[in-house]
Amino acid sequence: MKTPLLTVDIIIIYPDGDFILIKRRNEPFKGQWAIPGGFVEIGETVEQAAVREAREETGLDVRLEKLVGVYSDPNRDPRGHTVSVAFLASPVGGELKADTDAVDVLKIGEYESLPIAFDHKDILRDALLK
DSSP states (O other): OOOOEEEEEEEEBOTTSOEEEEEESSSSSTTSEEOSEEEOOTTOOHHHHHHHHHHHHHSEEEEEEEEEEEEOOTTSSTTSOEEEEEEEEEEEEEOOOOOTTEEEEEEESOOTTSOBOTTHHHHHHHHHHO
16 A cells, blocks of 8 residues: 655744745755755654754754644645645754755745745745744
């Protein structure tokens, strides 16, 4: 039986309202901006995966604040059906720097004019309105 792959997305938001985007190193959407995130590994919870992915892609340690939502449109990722659990998080340590799948990292307050990968504009809208 084939099932969707499980991913996490992390909206890291600062007290001033700015948040973090990464510039993707790899396809799909290479060179576009995205929310930090990635695949859940076997043996870890979605919460553990979110904290790990935030650290791997941005250099930041985060505290998960709340669940933003679950995004499951079968067409959200051109590589195949993925389901993403999105979290709102606060930075609690580390040093902001691009790493692993990111070529750049940006602390920003708006995203409407940027090329945003996947369905991340929808996720950002949901996260920032809640």
